[in-house]
Structures are given as C-alpha cells and as structure tokens.
Amino acid sequence: MYKIxxxxxxxKFAEAIFKAIGCSAxxxxxxxxxxxxxxLRGVDSHGIARLVGYVRLQEAGRVNVQAEPKMIHETPSxxxxxxxxxxxxxxxPYAMQKAIEKAKAVGSGWISVQNSNxxxxxxxxxxxxxxxxMIGIAMTNASALVAPALAKERMLGTNPIAVAIxxxxxxxxxxxxxxxxxxxxxxxxxxxKNLPAPTGWVQTKEGASSTDAHALKNGGSLLPLGGDLExxxxxxxxxxxxxxxxxxxxxxxxxxxxxxxxxxxxxxxENMPGKGxxxxxxxxxxxxxRTAESFKKDMDQWIRRFRSTIPIDPQHPVLIPGDPEREMExxxxxxxxxxxxxxxxxxxxxxxxxxxxxxxx
Amino acid sequence: MYKIxxxxxxxKFAEAIFKAIGCSAxxxxxxxxxxxxxxLRGVDSHGIARLVGYVRLQEAGRVNVQAEPKMIHETPSxxxxxxxxxxxxxxxPYAMQKAIEKAKAVGSGWISVQNSNxxxxxxxxxxxxxxxxMIGIAMTNASALVAPALAKERMLGTNPIAVAIxxxxxxxxxxxxxxxxxxxxxxxxxxxKNLPAPTGWVQTKEGASSTDAHALKNGGSLLPLGGDLExxxxxxxxxxxxxxxxxxxxxxxxxxxxxxxxxxxxxxxENMPGKGxxxxxxxxxxxxxRTAESFKKDMDQWIRRFRSTIPIDPQHPVLIPGDPEREMExxxxxxxxxxxxxxxxxxxxxxxxxxxxxxxx
Numbered sequence: 001m002y003k004i005x006x007x008x009x010x011x012k013f014a015e016a017i018f019k020a021i022g023c024s025a026x027x028x029x030x031x032x033x034x035x036x037x038x039x040l041r042g043v044d045s046h047g048i049a050r051l052v053g054y055v056r057l058q059e060a061g062r063v064n065v066q067a068e069p070k071m072i073h074e075t076p077s078x079x080x081x082x083x084x085x086x087x088x089x090x091x092x093p094y095a096m097q098k099a100i101e102k103a104k105a106v107g108s109g110w111i112s113v114q115n116s117n118x119x120x121x122x123x124x125x126x127x128x129x130x131x132x133x134m135i136g137i138a139m140t141n142a143s144a145l146v147a148p149a150l151a152k153e154r155m156l157g158t159n160p161i162a163v164a165i166x167x168x169x170x171x172x173x174x175x176x177x178x179x180x181x182x183x184x185x186x187x188x189x190x191x192x193k194n195l196p197a198p199t200g201w202v203q204t205k206e207g208a209s210s211t212d213a214h215a216l217k218n219g220g221s222l223l224p225l226g227g228d229l230e231x232x233x234x235x236x237x238x239x240x241x242x243x244x245x246x247x248x249x250x251x252x253x254x255x256x257x258x259x260x261x262x263x264x265x266x267x268x269x270e271n272m273p274g275k276g277x278x279x280x281x282x283x284x285x286x287x288x289x290r291t292a293e294s295f296k297k298d299m300d301q302w303i304r305r306f307r308s309t310i311p312i313d314p315q316h317p318v319l320i321p322g323d324p325e326r327e328m329e330x331x332x333x334x335x336x337x338x339x340x341x342x343x344x345x346x347x348x349x350x351x352x353x354x355x356x357x358x359x360x361x
Numbered sequence: 362m363y364k365i366x367x368x369x370x371x372x373k374f375a376e377a378i379f380k381a382i383g384c385s386a387x388x389x390x391x392x393x394x395x396x397x398x399x400x401l402r403g404v405d406s407h408g409i410a411r412l413v414g415y416v417r418l419q420e421a422g423r424v425n426v427q428a429e430p431k432m433i434h435e436t437p438s439x440x441x442x443x444x445x446x447x448x449x450x451x452x453x454p455y456a457m458q459k460a461i462e463k464a465k466a467v468g469s470g471w472i473s474v475q476n477s478n479x480x481x482x483x484x485x486x487x488x489x490x491x492x493x494x495m496i497g498i499a500m501t502n503a504s505a506l507v508a509p510a511l512a513k514e515r516m517l518g519t520n521p522i523a524v525a526i527x528x529x530x531x532x533x534x535x536x537x538x539x540x541x542x543x544x545x546x547x548x549x550x551x552x553x554k555n556l557p558a559p560t561g562w563v564q565t566k567e568g569a570s571s572t573d574a575h576a577l578k579n580g581g582s583l584l585p586l587g588g589d590l591e592x593x594x595x596x597x598x599x600x601x602x603x604x605x606x607x608x609x610x611x612x613x614x615x616x617x618x619x620x621x622x623x624x625x626x627x628x629x630x631e632n633m634p635g636k637g638x639x640x641x642x643x644x645x646x647x648x649x650x651r652t653a654e655s656f657k658k659d660m661d662q663w664i665r666r667f668r669s670t671i672p673i674d675p676q677h678p679v680l681i682p683g684d685p686e687r688e689m690e691x692x693x694x695x696x697x698x699x700x701x702x703x704x705x706x707x708x709x710x711x712x713x714x715x716x717x718x719x720x721x722x
C-alpha cells in the first residue's frame with residue numbers, strides 16, 4: 001500500500017512545510033534536504049515520515065525555527081556550537097561545515113553541539129566531507145531506549161555513528177550505524193506484521209531476553225550491539241556511551257536518560273543537566289596525513305580487495321559499507337520514492353492544516 | 362598452576378630482555394611499561410606472555426630495536442609518523458605524545474602511524490591523555506583473523522578501539538575493546554579447557570556457524586561484533602574496517618589481509634601495499650570545548666547516574682567502562698601478578714638464553 005513520488009515533489013512539499021512553520025527559505029531547503037536524504041538512502045523511518053513529528057516539536061515550543069546557531073567556544077581545530085534550539089536537520093550541516101572549515105585551516109576540525117534537536121541520519125552529515133577530500137564523522141545522542149549491559153533501565157539512545165571516507169575511482173566508504181543490535185525501524189516493521197523479533201534485539205521491562213517485538217513499547221529496552229554479555233553487549237554499551245559523551249557531555253547538552261524525546265507528546269525529562277540534544281562532528285583532511293592521490297589509490301585497493309573477499313554464498317558478495325544505501329539512492333533517484341498510504345494520509349492532513357498542497361502525483 | 366610476581370620484578374625482567382636485544386634504556390623501559398600495563402589490567406594475553414614473541418620478531422629481523430620514529434607529514438592538528446619498524450610498544454607512546462602536543466597547541470591532535478609493530482593494549486596509550494585533561498583515542502590494525510559479514514575469508518584483525526575520558530571526582534571512563542564478538546584470548550582459554558565456544562564467536566573455514574573453539578586454528582575466522590547479520594555483524598565489520606583504514610590506509614601502512622602477523626614463524630603476506638602495521642591516535646583537550654571544570658562536573662554526574670542504573674540482578678551492578686580493569690590493576694598492584702607455569706617456563710628459558718636472570722620469587 002504505497003505510491004511512488006519523485007524526490008523533487010517531496011522536497012518541494014517538505015520545504016513548503018518548513019517555511020509554513022517559520023523557517024527561512026534557506027533553512028527550509030537545508031532541513032528538507034537532510035530529511036529527504038534518509039528516504040533516498042532507504043532509511044524510511046528517519047525521512048519524510050517524520051516531518052509531522054518535527055512540526056509537532058515546533059508547535060510544542062521545543063524547536064526554534066528561527067535559530068541562529070553560534071560558536072560559543074573554539075580553538076583552531078575544535079569548538080562547541082550552540083544550536084539555539086534549532087532543527088537538528090539545519091544545525092547539523094551548519095556544524096559540519098564549521099568542522100570542514102577548521103580542517104581546511106589546521107588539518108582537522110571537531111565540533112560538539114549543544115542545544116539542538118534530532119538531526120535525521122548521521123551519514124548525510126558525515127558525507128558532506130567527501131567532496132572536500134576529507135573523512136567525515138557524525139554522531140548524536142538521542143532519547144533513552146537502550147539498557148546498558150547488565151541493566152533493565154533505559155539509559156542511552158540508539159546513538160548512531162557515521163564515518164564517510166573518500167576513495168578514488170571507487171565509490172566512497174560510508175558507515176552509518178546505530179550502536180544497538182538493530183534499529184527501532186526494523187522492530188516497528190515486525191510489530192506491524194505481528195512477527196517475533198530475533199533474540200538479542202530487545203528485553204522486557206524486567207530485563208529478561210525476549211522475542212516479543214512489542215517488548216520495547218511495553219516498557220522494555222533495545223539492546224546494545226552485541227545483544228548479550230556473551231556476545232559483547234558491553235562493547236555496544238561502550239560505543240553508545242562514547243557517542244553520548246562526545247555529543248552530550250563535551251558540548252554541555254543533555255546526556256544519558258536526560259536527552260529530550262522526539263515525540264512532542266512525551267514529557268521532557270526532569271532536572272535536565274544540559275541544553276537540548278547533542279551531536280558531534282569531525283572532518284579530517286586527507287592531505288593533512290598523506291597526499292590525497294596516494295591515499296585514494298590505496299583506498300581503491302582496499303575497496304576492491306574487500307569486494308573480492310570470498311563470500312560464503314556466491315549469490316551474496318561481500319559489501320562495502322554504504323553499498324546498499326547507494327544502490328537504493330540510485331534506484332530512488334531514477335524511479336522515485338515509495339510513500340506508504342498511512343504516511344501519505346498524515347502528510348496530506350499536515351499540508352491541509354498548514355496550507356501546503358500535497359502534490360506530485 | 363601459577364605463581365605470583367610483583368610488578369617491579371616483571372618490569373625489571375622485561376626491561377632487561379628489551380635491553381638484551383638492543384633497545385636503549387629509555388626504550389626498554391617504555392616497552393616494558395606498555396607490555397606490563399596489559400598484565401596489570403588483566404589482559405594477560407597481551408602482556409608479558411608475549412615477550413617471547415616480541416623477541417622472536419626482533420630475531421627474525423622484523424623489528425628495529427634502535428628505531429627512530431619521525432613525523433613525515435604534518436599540519437598543526439594532524440600528522441603521519443613513520444615508526445621506523447620499531448616496537449609498537451615504544452612507537453605508540455611516542456605517537457600519542459605527539460597527538461597530545463598538537464592538542465595542547467591547537468585543541469586536538471591526530472596521528473596516523475605507519476611502519477610499526479604490535480603495540481600491546483590500546484587502552485594504555487589512550488589513557489596517556491587523561492593526566493592532561495584530554496580525551497585519548499587509540500586504535501590499531503592487526504593481522505587478519507576476522508571474516509567480514511557474508512564472507513568466509515579472513516580480512517581484518519581484531520582491530521581494537523580505545524577511548525579514555527577524564528572525570529572529576531569519579532574514576533575515568535576507559536573503553537578498550539576488540540571489534541569482534543570476543544577476544545582471541547577468551548577463545549584460547551576454551552581451547553585449553555576443551556570447551557565449546559558460544560555461537561557467534563567463530564565460524565568454520567567454509568563459513569558455517571560453529572561452536573568449536575578450535576575452528577579458528579583450523580582455518581576458520583573470528584566474527585565481527587554482532588556475530589551474525591541478524592545481530593548486526595555488518596556493524597562490527599564497519600568498526601573493524603574504520604580502525605583498519607584510519608590506522609593503515611591513512612598512514613601508508615599495510616591494511617586488510619596484508620597486515621604482517623605477530624608470530625615470527627608465519628610468512629609475511631605477499632605484495633604488501635604499505636609499511637608495517639598501522640595505528641591511529643587522537644587527543645582532544647577538554648577545555649578546547651568547554652571548561653575542564655564544567656565538563657568534569659557533568660562527567661561525574663554521567664558516571665554516577667550510569668552506576669546507579671537499575672540492574673537486572675542486584676548482585677551485578679551496572680559497570681562503567683574501565684571498572685573491571687581498574688579493579689584488577691588495584692588488586693595486582695597490591696598482591697602481585699599471577700604468571701602461569703607454562704609462561705614462566707618460557708620466560709625463564711628466554712632469560713637464560715639472553716643472560717637475564719628471572720627473579721622476584
């Protein structure tokens with residue numbers, strides 16, 4: 001139950017919605033591009049389906065659509081950006097641009113961001129570094145859904161980490177992953193289909209291993225990458241914690257269980273220690289280490305060698321991080337983006353309410 | 362079957378061995394300290410038990426004990442260090458010191474290292490940043506034992522990543538983990554005891570899931586963190602790849618299946634694209650982001666809040682990364698370090714051969 005829409009139509013709609021809630025034309029375009037990059041790359045859970053959620057945050061007074069992010073502390077290679085409670089979809093590219101500028105000047109740039117909101121997909125921001133022959137890094141914290149190893153309490157978000165690395169003739173290496181066994185989006189698919197979840201994805205409220213895809217909604221938790229201690233869930237807990245500290249503590253944003261939730265109907269945590277959500281961005285100029293030419297030659301060799309790794313099943317060759325998303329983007333740029341009927345209905349209603357025509361059919 | 366030795370006795374012995382094979386007094390001390398830090402922290406597989414292995418590398422002409430590492434390319438915040446084929450145990454602290462100096466000057470420092478050898482435990486090097494009120498990062502590549510997701514060929518090392526973060530009144534956060542489900546050391550314990558391994562640790566030569574702890578020795582592979590695709594092994598593959606590229610490709614060292622093996626009896630890979638083993642180090646000055654005082658206050662709150670997370674079993678409270686190793690270090694500094702009889706026998710023979718007295722009983 002879905003219809004196919006062209007990227008341009010969805011971009012136009014999302015831009016108009018962002019303008020309707022008060023964004024400048026430039027910010028609306030940036031926000032819509034950040035958002036649609038998720039749909040293009042096949043991360044439908046973080047794309048236009050969330051547009052209504054962003055609008056609700058604005059209506060609840062939790063997002064400042066006329067934010068003017070500014071650097072509040074900096075050195076030649078680092079800094080903290082105050083997102084002025086703006087849309088993460090806009091604040092994140094701004095911060096990444098700052099990191100890139102610092103890398104141009106002194107080799108690398110590292111920006112921790114406070115007072116922001118959800119920024120869409122991490123990979124989109126990390127990839128901004130690629131055209132500059134830089135390695136890009138992006139991470140964020142998010143509201144708590146994940147129990148640390150040994151715990152039955154939600155303390156961390158799915159806290160994704162993205163690393164984008166340029167190549168020469170080959171396509172770039174783009175890793176973008178939640179620090180949990182699985183993404184919440186995959187769990188939601190199982191919920192809708194009433195299918196069980198594999199063990200190691202979720203646990204119950206009491207901390208018991210569970211295959212109930214509804215366990216999270218019933219007060220349980222997502223599990224850190226590794227799933228259980230025997231399989232290294234303490235490592236997933238460490239990764240999620242690092243993203244939380246780099247994003248939240250280093251910037252003066254909220255952290256751990258105090259990170260504000262995305263759904264506007266959920267109450268804000270009490271006694272919040274910082275400002276908004278935190279992100280962390282990095283850019284490293286390749287030629288701040290060795291010539292871009294020699295690096296790219298080796299990177300091409302890395303990619304080709306890993307692509308030719310002997311697969312278990314010849315039907316399923318070994319992939320390079322970023323391959324599936326790139327394939328998806330190619331396909332969707334060419335043939336359009338499928339929008340589920342339920343999402344379309346919600347977006348139409350949103351458009352009607354804000355005086356923006358849903359279009360592109 | 363073990364005896365207990367004081368740290369001082371083991372340090373003295375290891376230093377004398379390093380001097381006996383040609384290291385300067387300073388380098389011998391640095392190498393022995395790097396090595397013993399593993400025993401102190403309970404990572405026995407990477408400690409003095411490996412001393413014989415380092416000596417054999419020197420005897421095989423694969424390590425230059427009189428190496429003079431030098432920076433071959435740099436910017437204010439980055440650089441590549443040529444380890445001059447030296448002991449990683451010495452090259453790594455040298456590189457980390459360079460990263461710290463750069464962080465002092467411009468906020469952060471990032472050093473990629475080529476032409477090095479195994480550096481012991483990553484955490485030891487990352488922790489060098491802590492007394493400077495800096496965040497420390499260390500990673501390395503290593504010879505291939507790990508199959509990427511979907512593969513039956515060994516392409517990556519266990520490629521550990523360490524991140525050390527200072528706190529105020531609380532003890533620091535120190536994450537140090539291999540990017541695999543389990544460490545090779547844990548597998549070796551099961552091999553010795555002839556016990557099965559949990560699923561998700563290893564696979565056979567044919568790429569089949571296996572509980573045979575000997576599967577690795579029989580041509581199989583270790584598995585990336587996640588274990589299988591359903592549990593996110595593509596994420597462990599990404600993490601191991603990032604450590605490989607930052608350490609190997611960014612520096613001009615070897616990478617992927619071309620990383621030289623630690624055991625000197627194993628042949629070097631053919632057609633190696635780079636020089637030696639690669640590492641990557643980072644240091645970020647806390648006050649390059651916000652005042653160290655405010656950061657530490659929040660970091661203390663982070664640590665206390667996570668320590669008080671509701672545990673599944675009240676007997677097993679939630680840990681902060683670095684807790685188990687710190688406990689072990691305290692215990693071993695006070696009561697000594699247990700050395701297995703088989704390891705002691707090997708070390709005695711090594712001492713005898715190089716004219717160094719095994720002592721401390």
